[in-house]
Each structure stands twice: as structure tokens, then as C-alpha cells.
Amino acid sequence: MAKVVVLGAGISGHTAVSYLRKNLSKEHEVVIVSPNSNYQWVPSNIWIGIGRMKPKQCTFPLAPLYKKKNITYIQAKVTTFHPEGDAKIKKGYVTAEYVVGDRKGETVKIDYDYLINATGPKLNFEATEGLKPGTHNTTSVCTYGHAVHAWSDLKKLIDRMKNGEQVKIVIGTGHAKATCQGAAFEYIMNVEQELHRYNVRDKATITWISNEYEVGDFGMDGLTVKMGSQLMSSKDLIEMVFEDRGIHIIKRAGVYKVEEGKVYYENLDGEHKVEEFDFAMLIPAFSGHGFKAYDKTGNDITDKLFKGFMIVDADYTAKPYEEWTVQDWPETYQNPNYQNIFAPGIAFAPPHTISKPRTSKNGTPIFPAPPRTGMPSGITAKLVADNIVEMIKKENNHLHHLGSMGNMGAACIASTGFGILKGRGVTITTNPIVPDYKKYPETGRINSKTIGDLGLAGHWVKLALHYAFLYKAKMKPFWWLIPE
Amino acid sequence: MAKKITRFQKFVMHNPFIQFFKFIYLNIKILNVVAMGHGGTRNNKK
Numbered sequence: 001m002a003k004v005v006v007l008g009a010g011i012s013g014h015t016a017v018s019y020l021r022k023n024l025s026k027e028h029e030v031v032i033v034s035p036n037s038n039y040q041w042v043p044s045n046i047w048i049g050i051g052r053m054k055p056k057q058c059t060f061p062l063a064p065l066y067k068k069k070n071i072t073y074i075q076a077k078v079t080t081f082h083p084e085g086d087a088k089i090k091k092g093y094v095t096a097e098y099v100v101g102d103r104k105g106e107t108v109k110i111d112y113d114y115l116i117n118a119t120g121p122k123l124n125f126e127a128t129e130g131l132k133p134g135t136h137n138t139t140s141v142c143t144y145g146h147a148v149h150a151w152s153d154l155k156k157l158i159d160r161m162k163n164g165e166q167v168k169i170v171i172g173t174g175h176a177k178a179t180c181q182g183a184a185f186e187y188i189m190n191v192e193q194e195l196h197r198y199n200v201r202d203k204a205t206i207t208w209i210s211n212e213y214e215v216g217d218f219g220m221d222g223l224t225v226k227m228g229s230q231l232m233s234s235k236d237l238i239e240m241v242f243e244d245r246g247i248h249i250i251k252r253a254g255v256y257k258v259e260e261g262k263v264y265y266e267n268l269d270g271e272h273k274v275e276e277f278d279f280a281m282l283i284p285a286f287s288g289h290g291f292k293a294y295d296k297t298g299n300d301i302t303d304k305l306f307k308g309f310m311i312v313d314a315d316y317t318a319k320p321y322e323e324w325t326v327q328d329w330p331e332t333y334q335n336p337n338y339q340n341i342f343a344p345g346i347a348f349a350p351p352h353t354i355s356k357p358r359t360s361k362n363g364t365p366i367f368p369a370p371p372r373t374g375m376p377s378g379i380t381a382k383l384v385a386d387n388i389v390e391m392i393k394k395e396n397n398h399l400h401h402l403g404s405m406g407n408m409g410a411a412c413i414a415s416t417g418f419g420i421l422k423g424r425g426v427t428i429t430t431n432p433i434v435p436d437y438k439k440y441p442e443t444g445r446i447n448s449k450t451i452g453d454l455g456l457a458g459h460w461v462k463l464a465l466h467y468a469f470l471y472k473a474k475m476k477p478f479w480w481l482i483p484e
Numbered sequence: 485m486a487k488k489i490t491r492f493q494k495f496v497m498h499n500p501f502i503q504f505f506k507f508i509y510l511n512i513k514i515l516n517v518v519a520m521g522h523g524g525t526r527n528n529k530k
């Protein structure tokens with residue numbers, strides 16, 4: 001009998017437990033440890049943030065589902081890792097602190113045969129002075145709670161605009177090395193469209209602020225997409241969309257401070273500037289959770305497991321941008337020091353960024369961190385679960401299931417306005433996610449699989465995915481037929 | 485200077501009839517990109 005413990009019930013962790021439970025017989029125990037009581041379909045938060053969806057349409061409670069599916073659910077927050085056990089516990093274990101109920105605040109030791117760390121990112125608002133939502137008028141859409149707050153602020157702003165007030169809206173990245181530009185892009189476009197719906201668009205100046213060297217970089221070093229029969233850079237595509245919607249652009253900007261109604265940033269030219277706002281949504285930096293790890297005698301071995309995020313089978317050798325290759329990217333998400341520990345989704349430490357690193361004239365690094373969106377998060381979680389199932393069933397350590405972001409496709413379906421007939425979307429597919437210039441010298445990617453499209457259909461696709469992925473997450477009949 | 489979305493492109497983007505076929509095309513395309521497999525890049529048998 002084996003015990004597999006999964007940390008984090010987000011897109012990655014929930015996908016992993018779903019496949020583990022489906023493919024392992026009942027004698028094997030599947031445990032999930034996570035502080036959240038609800039599953040949330042994060043990509044739809046942008047619609048909560050414009051008041052077009054309610055949190056209950058994007059979430060569901062985890063406890064009843066896990067009970068029904070025979071998955072042990074511990075609603076707790078992991079604090080430390082002990083991969084070698086200790087004098088009393090001979091297996092690896094983690095410590096976790098209960099976050100609800102009678103045992104709230106109590107620490108528990110959870111041992112395992114296999115461990116999947118799918119704790120995603122820490123939303124590091126603290127890395128930017130004054131950015132914390134609700135403190136200086138800035139908002140976030142990173143969780144459904146944040147998105148509810150964003151909508152409440154936006155609604156108040158729309159009321160002010162209805163009274164004739166002229167306002168400034170700033171949306172983008174809130175840190176020099178933030179990622180998730182795609183989510184901010186969706187939000188700015190949806191906000192812009194909503195202002196038309198309330199007949200107040202003429203009352204707002206809308207500005208995109210981002211750490212990207214060029215718009216459309218999206219932390220993937222930009223793309224060349226096939227639009228119909230023509231090749232177009234994502235820079236030209238996104239510039240065209242912003243131009244069409246009257247959105248101003250501030251690029252190459254590392255936001256370092258927020259005060260009431262003011263965003264302070266440094267640009268690559270080393271200039272320090274201020275942008276005023278009445279409403280702002282800024283994506284924070286993502287960081288590791290700061291977990292500690294100890295060996296069996298209690299010595300600190302954090303650097304064997306973590307490098308900010310968790311160390312996996314990537315090539316972390318420091319080298320210049322020109323020498324980066326797709327082979328640097330992990331394939332199995334297994335920790336090299338402890339072969340029963342894995343980290344899919346955002347929880348793994350990337351070898352480096354995908355976008356070219358750049359520093360300002362003052363030496364400040366200003367460039368996007370690499371994104372790991374929902375699709376790769378789900379795909380890497382499934383392949384980790386599949387490998388563990390094989391290790392258990394075949395009693396060997398061969399990892400057959402591989403999935404490097406340099407040999408994996410992804411789709412970025414960005415809603416750019418809500419509505420069954422008035423909706424709009426930008427659909428971008430890319431294969432591979434990390435460009436491979438050796439294999440595809442022209443653009444780094446397969447042209448026929450890296451496409452772009454604008455139009456209402458993109459919004460329908462995003463809406464269809466919302467329902468399909470929630471169906472899948474609820475593990476309803478034949479859920480596994482829906483790909484990650 | 486950013487390119488402009490032409491009137492014709494806008495017509496195509498907003499026409500539900502045309503977009504219905506686009507919807508089917510995009511779903512197939514996405515499935516083809518995402519669900520048609522992934523793998524390693526190093527070719528080293530573990």
C-alpha cells in the first residue's frame with residue numbers, strides 16, 4: 001500500500017489527485033493538503049472583476065467531492081518539509097497547520113511515500129511597496145476574493161463617471177519581474193468594453209503598464225503567430241488591439257511603489273516616473289512560499305529542495321540568454337535529491353526566464369518572469385501523477401511520462417469583452433511554449449500550431465472552457481476525456 | 485505606428501454566423517495543439 005500526498009488544491013494539485021484516485025486502487029491512500037475550502041477556476045476571475053460572474057459560478061466546495069471520491073482532505077497549510085523523516089518517523093513527512101475547525105492552529109505531521117508539491121505561487125504583494133489590495137486603492141484579480149473587491153471599486157468608479165467625472169485607469173504588472181501579463185491584458189480589455197456598456201467610455205483614460213520590452217511579450221519572449229495566411233508578431237497584434245480600443249501603453253516599466261492614486265515606476269532608460277490613477281489593477285510578483293526543509297537530524301537542507309520555488313530536473317546552471325536551450329527546461333518535475341518528490345504547475349523553479357533579461361541603466365532588472373498557465377499546470381500535474389502510478393504499480397523508478405515546456409503546446413484564450421453576441425476574444429495557440437530555435441529556426445515555434453485570431457468566437461471558446469474545466473474539476477462522468 | 489483593424493476585419497470579428505464556424509475551427513485547432521501530445525527534449529532514457 002502506498003500513500004501519495006499532494007500539497008495544494010489549485011489547478012495542478014487538483015488535477016494530480018483526480019488522476020491518482022482514478023488510476024490507483026483503494027488500497028492506496030491519496031491525501032490532499034490545502035488551506036482553501038473551495039476549488040476556484042482562476043481564469044474566470046477577470047469576469048468576477050467586471051461584475052459579469054459571481055464567485056459561486058467559478059468555485060465549488062472541495063470537502064464533499066473529496067469525501068465522495070475517497071480522497072483524504074486536510075484543510076491545512078504546509079510549513080516545513082522533512083524528506084528523510086526523523087528519529088521517530090522513518091518516512092518523509094511534511095508539517096502542516098490546520099486553518100479551520102477545532103484543530104485550527106494545531107500542527108500535524110503528514111508522512112508520505114510520494115509527495116507532489118503543487119502549492120503554486122505566493123502572491124508577493126509585499127515585494128512592491130504599498131501594492132497590497134485595499135491599501136492604496138489598487139486591486140487584484142488573482143483570487144476570486146480579490147476580484148470581488150476589484151469589481152466593487154470599479155462599480156464605484158463607474159458611478160463617479162456617470163456623474164461626469166473624468167478618471168484614469170491603470171492596469172498591468174505591479175512589479176519589475178511580474179508575470180501573468182495575459183490575465184492583466186484580459187482584464188484591461190474587459191474593463192474597457194464594460195465602460196462602453198455603461199456609456200462612460202469617454203470619461204476614462206485607460207493605460208496599460210507593463211514590464212514587457214514590447215507589448216505581446218507575455219513572458220514568452222513574444223511570438224510570431226499565423227493570422228489567416230500571414231505571419232504577425234504578437235507585438236503588432238496587441239498594439240493593433242490596444243490602438244483599436246484607445247488604450248495607452250507604458251512598457252519596459254518596473255513598478256516599485258504605490259501610493260494613494262499614484263504608481264511609481266522605473267523604466268529601462270533608468271527614468272523614475274509616476275502615473276496617476278483613480279482605479280488600478282496590478283499583478284504582483286509571484287514567489288516561492290519560503291518553505292524550510294530539514295534532514296533527519298534536523299539540519300537545514302532547504303537548498304536541496306528549494307530555489308525560491310521547488311528544485312526539479314531543470315538545468316539551473318547560470319548562463320547567458322544566448323546559450324539558453326529548451327533542454328534546460330524540466331521534463332519530469334522530479335526533485336533530483338529526493339526521487340519521491342515532484343513539483344508540477346507553478347510550484348517548480350524554472351531554469352531561467354523565457355523573455356530576454358534586461359536591466360535598466362541603474363541596474364534594476366525589468367523583464368517578465370516565465371508564465372506557467374493553466375494548461376501546462378494541468379499537463380505537468382497529470383504526467384507526474386501518471387509516473388507515480390507507474391512507479392507504484394510496477395515497483396520501479398522509470399519515469400516514462402515526459403512533458404517539457406519546450407515540447408508542449410498551449411492555448412491562451414484571452415477574453416477581451418464579455419457577452420454572448422457582444423463578446424470578443426484574442427485566441428493565441430503556441431507550440432512549443434518555450435521557443436526552440438534549433439528545431440524551428442524561423443520563429444522558434446511550429447508556424448501551423450502557433451496561430452492568432454480575433455473575434456467573438458474567442459469569447460465563446462473561453463466561456464466553453466470555463467464550463468468544461470469546472471465539469472472536469474467536479475469529476476463528473478467521463479471527466480478524464482476532457483484534456484488538460 | 486500600430487496597424488489598424490480594418491472595417492472588413494471588424495465585420496468578420498463580430499458576425500455571429502461567421503464566428504460560429506470560427507468557433508468550431510478554433511476548438512479543433514486548440515485540441516490539435518494541446519491534446520496531441522507532449523514529450524521530453526533531451527532524449528535521455530532514465
Ligand SMILES: Cc1cc2nc3c(=O)[nH]c(=O)nc-3n(C[C@H](O)[C@H](O)[C@H](O)COP(=O)(O)OP(=O)(O)OC[C@H]3O[C@@H](n4cnc5c(N)ncnc54)[C@H](O)[C@@H]3O)c2cc1C
Binds near residue numbers: 033121375
Ligand atoms: C486572473 C488570472 C487569470 C488567468 N487566466 C488564465 C487563462 O485564461 N488561461 C490559463 O491557462 N491560465 C490562466 N491563469 C493562470 C492559471 O490560473 C495558473 O497557471 C494556475 O492557477 C496555476 O496552477 P497551480 O496549481 O500551479 O497554482 P494555484 O492555482 O495557485 O494553486 C496553488 C494551490 O496551493 C495552495 N497552497 C498555497 N500555499 C499552500 C501551503 N502552504 N500548503 C498547502 N497548500 C497551499 C493554494 O491554496 C492553492 O490551492 C490565470 C491566472 C490569473 C491570476
